[in-house]
Amino acid sequence: MVIKHDPEAQALQALRNEIRKHDQAYYVQDAPLISDAQYDALMHELQKLEAAHPEWITPDSPTQRVGGAPLSSFASIRHAVPMLSLGNAFEEADITAFDKRVTDGLRDAGLLGLADMVEYNCELKLDGLAIGIRYENGVLAHAATRGDGQTGEDVTSNIRTIASVPLRLQGENLPSVFEIRGEVLMNRQDFIKLNQQQDARGEKVFVNPRNAAAGSLRQLDPRITAKRPLRFFAYGWGEISGFTSPLPLTHADMLAWFSQLGFPLAQERRVVKGVHGMLEFYRHVSRVRASLPYEIDGVVYKVNHLAAQQALGFVSRAPRFAVAHKFPAKEVSTKLLGIEVQVGRTGAITPVARLQPVFVGGVTVTNATLHNEDEIRRKDVRIGDTVIVRRAGDVIPEVVRPLPELRPADAREFVMVTACPVCGSAIERLPDEAVSRCSGGLFCAAQRKQSILHAASRKALDIEGLGEKIVDQLVDQGWVHSLADLYRLSVEKIMGLERMGRKSAENLVNAIEKSKQVELSRLIYALGIRHVGETTARDLASYFGSMTALMQASEEELLKVTEVGPVVSGSIRRFFAEQHNQDVIADLLQVGVQPKQLEKSQNDTLAGNTFVLTGTLPTWSREEAGKLIMEAGGKVSGSVSKKTSYVVAGDDAGSKLEKARQLGVNVIDEDQLRRMLGLS
Template identity: 40%
Template sequence: MTKEEAKSQIEELSKELMHHNHQYYVLDNPEISDYDFDQKLKQLQKLEEAFPEFKLSTSPTQRVGGDVTKNFETVPHKTRMLSLANTYSKEELEDFIKRIGKSISDPVEFVCELKYDGAAIGITYKNGILTRALTRGDGTQGDDITANVRTIRSIPLQLHGNDFPEELEIRGEIFMLLEGFAKLNQQRIEDGEEPFANPRNTASGTLKMQDSSIVASRSLDCFLYYILTDDRMFDNHFESMQKAAQWGFKVPSAEKNYIAKAKNVDEIFDFINYWEEHRHELPFEIDGIVVKVNDYAQQDKLGFTAKSPRWAISYKYKAEQVSTKLNSITYQVGRTGAITPVANLEPVQLAGTTVKRASLHNADQIEKLDLRVGDHVYVEKGGEIIPKVIGVDFDQRPPDLEPVKYATHCPECNTELIRKEGEAQHYCPNDDGCPPQIKGRIQHFISRKAMDIEGMGGETVDQFVNEGLISNYADLYTLQKEQLLPLERMAEKSAQNIIEGIEASKSIPFERVLFGLGIRYVGETVAKKLARHFANIDTLMAASLEELTNVDEIGSRIAESVTTFFSDPAKVGTVERMKLAGLQFEVVQQEGESTKLDGKTIVISGNFERYSRKEIKELIEKHGGKNTGSVSGKTDLIVAGEGMGPSKRKKAEDLGVKIIDENEFAELIGD
């Protein structure tokens, strides 16, 4: 392929993927399958790797993340980010409208919108390109989380059309989708970690994570609802939202009744009452309704208080909870052996659904609530698919109820449970003989982020284990098509796809194989760090606790889990079988790798023309260096671009740290 052909293909693929991304994540109108989209994205990634000089600054491949930010720079807001005054009553909302009527003699039109329960964000675009994203912070300044915001697929990296201003800021709310939140919590429970409390806090915490690839893996979404420009382009808020949609922003949809105009308090309450009844049908959480004066000239006349605009208010819904009877407690077993207690309830209506079960998390939670079978308990749906028990109605407790005696043996295999000091969960230690653990580990191993074996899913794993074909993930690599054909609902083509998928997984790189082993506390990021540090499985298996904790960001809990895993002869035997089968158990040396930056700690600051920040970080690692986000006495070098932070520059000068530009960096690595 010639350079011109590559450049043309990169531009065409980028444009096509941006279009499909907008159709799927903003308009909810996909035109191609997820598989076809992923294949096109992989094709673009390969072209960009082969011809990095043609990679666009707004490339769709940025959505997968990869940038690591050690410290988030604090940046002043160009215009203060205020909060809204809240009310929970119709009377206070009526008073708000009366106050506006006293200040504005002309008729007033209002706009009603959903109040998304997430984290406020302000995003700046220059010449249609996303350049900066800031959190609310204290309202006058916020943290620069641009690298993380770029991974959110509903936020455009480049605006549509050509009638947008040279510079604009758009504000909105980033939140976590309920389905993604439930899956994330289920994974945490299976990994023996405490589940997150609610989607709002999880979204806010995710946005401040250092590794943007983790941010990209979580179900974050965004609605944008307030435009700021130097020269006002619109007469009213509703009109500005219609134009923002044309520019490619995901804004509240009038078609879905996420935004509506209202002339008086009755029409406002029609909107409020509708969503109080239907809010639980939404794929995300809202905690109320925002009411705004639509006309910008009227907004200007009403002005602001020290904290809030006088032209807007939020009406907040009260948290919904119900009381029902606790009939029994059962126990579920995750893939790591973690035991999760579940409350089985007298069926009751909550948040638009019939609730029969609720999470109890662990033994400490049951003891803290003083829970007893037969109690009437308060149940709340805090963003989770399975609601949670939050308290006991002691006034209704019969006098003869006994305190709950937590399970002592596994409900699946009857093995005595263990609980390690300092941990919240009980565990079944029979990891090689407990059916849910066996199936769960294999399902994790074949998952997309691990071995990505096409043609297999949870039902297939259950079938293979139940038929005695496999009992661990190494058994997958001895399967023959002839063994699969007699199985129920297994056609020739399906069997062939599975066998080919298993064979193809042998080329999956070491860090994903390591993640697929399912070692407790070893997620994607930790697996990558361990793989890069130890280079192969044999060195890792032989590593001591001290050697493991010497790895950057590897603590004692992870180190103990790794050594425990590899001290088990059965697990080592499974690894040896997979080595013989041809899986990748060592880091493959990339073309162009060197030790030119070996042992050097390097900080990147500012914006660059020749490389993206991600590319510089990858080149530092490729040549043996280490990326850090802050300047210290251990910093050897700073690669500085345009707009390097003045505080970083001063600190570097005070410490005598050498500062080079991107061209000098290129010479240093011989690029």
């Protein structure tokens, strides 16, 4: 603890403040006030003082940026406010349509003054890794990656090593909780230098600055991250609470406030009006893009007035008040050496072009997608052609078209395989579908990992703790070939997995054992039968009552089930016609999986009614609400139609609520549902 009147303590605090001032000048304002040698001398003096008085070291001291001991794994952090992604626009017409949606939305909300020539804050779309950093009482508390938008990885120790991230916010009267959001990236020159160092040491070189930034930030050893030239730029915020002063009224003013708090901002930004202003900013950034020190893949437009942002709200996983205007994909030509097929996690057969290596968009590309057989025919792509390759959205390489004028005489047409190259099962393609698929299902090794993850998911067998990393190891070790093999795993065997101790292994084995007592509908859903979702699985379980009856059902019997049509019934019959799928189910029953029918209460007050659940309910999860509806004789559907009786809407309800209003379907909340169920 620092003693206020101790001369050495006062000198230490003054030294910290001096170093923070120089950090701000160097990393945020890009205007250093002293030489590197002078800065090093100040830091050395601070380290000496803290070494003499370790009890005076605080988490926000400049010396605490050095990485600590390696982590065994990243913990998870749930975002207090979800980290949503942005919708994309590629053409000028998309921006005109975005502006119209915004204008119409503001008029519908009664904000006529803001709807007339809408004001937008324009920013760069930085090509890095999105991060949320939480400060409590002005001091950095924790940091997390975007993850799935709801939960991210805890990278606090690594974020602390980035010099442009303040450990303590500047200024007075700070919020008690403040979450800044932004991008961690690496400048082009820093990236080149890092790769030269990696190559000289015989270590892995990175393919582009984004890859290098992401790999550096997600190091389990923070000391490695500390050696990497990472930078942070702020552009948004999450939770802000405990703030007595009024918040700024516009997005641009919020960014200005962030700068006062000590955060660096990308300098290319401006406030404009209407479509013309947005497109002019886009054209300006396109001209200066090559001269920027870091990579970008577009620009972002956000409605500037925060009241307007709030009125527009969100749809699905993206805000209505913002859009990313992406740059055109980069294109180059190269030789198509061959076409192979890959089996995806859901059995989809995707033709993949094997290319003569070519550098496009900062990446050396050797493979590119050809999407499906029809696309190959439509584009008339042949093996041996010179083709145009594009990195679509600067991410996924695809073959755009061949150059027929350069076609060699021995160019060959592609012939789709008839058997799965992984498991030998038949390849099937339904009449109205573009994609061919492997019929191997649970048997196919290419689909095995995804099949197991799906089966273990919360809405299926609900095996807590069985995540992607563990499944990868179980399959790669050859310990799990089918679902039934999960039930043969021992604590000792699981302890042999990477970063798996006895307690974790015991918890996983207990969760697997618990899943043996599973509702029939959940087991049917867990099998991953194509076109059979949760609702259809419940209908099948209710109608047939047992797995044996379902497996033996004819298509005619299946068609008697509510909302099961020819496509779904055909898919079910084909699944159960495969001997290896029958073997897997028999094996599950053999190891003790005991499917049971959903118990129904005597309450049938909701019989004949179909409900759709959307948004976040106040006290129930949607699964809990759905189960209560079904126990009362009602039906739960995943989509809204004219046959829907009620839509139960919670917070942040999206397109389903809008469709219900368009169709005139009754919309109720949780309290009204409770009353219908007789629970209040």
